Amino acid sequence: KVAFGNVNGANMSGSNLLYNSAPAIGFETKGWQADYNDTGIASSGLLAAGDPYRPTGGGALNQYIPGTPAAGTVFDIRAISAIPVIGGQFYEGSAYLNAHRCNSQIYVGWKDSAGAIITWSMGDIVVQTNTTNVLATWGRSKFIVQAPVNAVSCYYYIRGTSTGQTNPH
Secondary structure (H helix, E strand, O other): OOOHHHOOOOOOOOOOOOOOOOOOOOOOOOOEEEEEEOOOOOOOOOEEOOOOOOOOOOOOEEOOOOOOOOOOOEEEEEEOOOEEOOOOOEEEEEEEEOOOOEEEEEEEEEEOOOOOEEEEEEOOOEOOOOOOOOHHHOEEEEEEEEOOOOOOEEEEEEEEEEOOOOOOO
16 A cells, blocks of 8 residues: 555645545435525435436435525535544545536535634535436536634535525425
């Protein structure tokens, strides 16, 4: 075994810090939960996306709002566990998103040693994609950001933002 940072030409080392970041079992949601929701409508809760709304041979998370939430309201999915970080270091986040009747993006909330949110870092906004199980057609939200110097952990989120259409997910 060779550490990634020792590979010729590699300028960074790293690994995936998220638990269950790519659920291989088609109907698994372990490690994730439905979180903040300001739509005024109770969400479905966290679900595993079924066919044809998950990548072929893989899994995906799903949450939908039954009804028609106002445009601009949001609903989140969050990784349950905080991710330990080193303040001042750079971190990369990325997710393929298949948003229906909403826009979506990833973001992190950086926390200090007291557990308070210091600031937020947002990924690209993915305009509703309305695709099916072909991962290459999904939108990708991503960021490379430097953690605040006093950050000790972060939480990873996936956010849906309503476009005012019925049953966004």
